[in-house]
Amino acid sequence: FEKGEYFLSELLLGGEIFKGIMELALPMIKEGEGKKIGKMVLGTVKEDIHNIGKDIFKAFAEAAGFEVIDIGVDVPVEKFVDAVKENKPDLVGMSCLITAGISSMKKTIEAIKQAGLTEPKIIIGGGRVDEEVKEFTGADAWADDAAKGVRLCKELMGVEG
Numbered sequence: 271f272e273k274g275e276y277f278l279s280e281l282l283l284g285g286e287i288f289k290g291i292m293e294l295a296l297p298m299i300k301e302g303e304g305k306k307i308g309k310m311v312l313g314t315v316k317e318d319i320h321n322i323g324k325d326i327f328k329a330f331a332e333a334a335g336f337e338v339i340d341i342g343v344d345v346p347v348e349k350f351v352d353a354v355k356e357n358k359p360d361l362v363g364m365s366c367l368i369t370a371g372i373s374s375m376k377k378t379i380e381a382i383k384q385a386g387l388t389e390p391k392i393i394i395g396g397g398r399v400d401e402e403v404k405e406f407t408g409a410d411a412w413a414d415d416a417a418k419g420v421r422l423c424k425e426l427m428g429v430e431g
């Protein structure tokens with residue numbers, strides 16, 4: 271879409287098709303799986319409504335054996351904190367594609383820590399994240415692609431493979 275080789279509408283439709291395929295494929299991928307390797311609360315941060323990348327990462331994480339509690343897009347700080355309190359996840363995943371979302375991530379991470387919820391490791395992802403944003407926000411890891419994100423989640427959990 272940025273090089274003009276395909277259009278936004280095709281990306282959006284592609285995202286919907288991917289979602290539909292994963293609904294059919296995930297139960298088959300998960301067949302015969304052992305126990306879950308970890309639990310993750312995942313959402314796109316406040317100010318940001320992009321969901322395509324989050325949903326792709328979620329599908330990759332579920333296929334790898336994570337239980338993912340998806341709390342949606344434009345997620346306020348308090349909703350993240352409440353979801354962490356309620357679900358006691360091993361990991362918190364935050365997706366961010368717009369610059370305004372960077373300060374949302376920082377505020378959310380600070381609020382989670384201030385609430386005494388220091389157990390879960392925090393991974394940020396999406397087009398607007400890099401090492402500098404990781405340092406600024408206080409996250410434990412960052413990834414701008416889903417496969418790398420899942421690898422890092424396993425590393426953060428101390429899981430092999």
Ligand code: B12
Nearest residue numbers: 318319320321322323363365368369395396414415416419
């Ligand atoms: C599609 C799109 C939209 C769609 C969103 C549809 C939807 N349902 O998500 C629509 C048209 C609605 C939209 C709206 C807007 N958009 Co928009 N959008 C895009 C676009 C073209 C593609 C994003 C996308 O889906 N990429 C494909 C996915 C698969 O990639 P991804 O998100 O990076 O995800 C991958 C990885 O990052 C990773 N990942 C993602 N999340 C996570 C989370 C974790 C934890 C991990 C580990 C990994 C991970 O896994 C994914 C697969 O590998 C980008 C351009 C770009 N270059 O990104 C602009 C872009 C993000 N949008 C932009 C803007 C400005 C907006 C608007 C503000 C426009 C406006 N003025 O209204 C609004 C947003 C309003 C808001 N408050 O959020 C800007 C942001 C600029 C900035 N620096 O802030 C961009 C960069 C376009 C640009 N070049 O200006 N947008």
